[in-house]
Amino acid sequence: MANLDAIFHSLADTxxxxxxxxxxxxxxxxxxxAAAHTMALPSFLKHLRVLEDSALIETTKSGRVRTCRLRPEAARLAEDWLGQQRRLWEARLDQLDxxxxxxxxxEGRCDEE
Known part of the structure; x- marks a missing residue:
């Protein structure tokens, strides 16, 4: 199960x-x-582990090849939370407006002294 804190922690890194x-x-x-990044493989694997732990990706192994896939349902948890926050702040701004x-x-006031 995806955890909102883990998802945002995962998203915090470039x-x-x-x-x-x-x-x-x-x-x-x-x-x-890993080929797209200039870091040692063990360091890169730590990034993948964080993504897996947050349920944003899943990996499967076939022979010697480990394949990663996106799990969009986990991202929906963050999307839902952000949507709630947006609605809350839009309502507050509407009240302020x-x-x-x-x-x-x-209108009749002169600001020059």
Missing amino acids: TRRAVLARLALGPASVSEL AFLAQQPTD
Whole structure:
């Protein structure tokens, strides 16, 4: 099960976001994903582990090839949370807008002293 904190932790890193962007195009082997990054394979594998732990990706092994796939259902959890936050702030801003619209204006005032 995806955990919202783990998802946002995963998304906080440039390398992991790049992996997710690549996997949005389709499954890829670990070696294919790692080739796009200038880091040692063990370091890259740690990034994949974080993505797996957050349930954003899944890996399968066939022979000696480990393939990664995107799990979009986990990203939906973050998308739903962000949507709730957007609706909350839009409502608050609408209330502020309505409040400010009710305030008297200073149209006749001269700001020069």
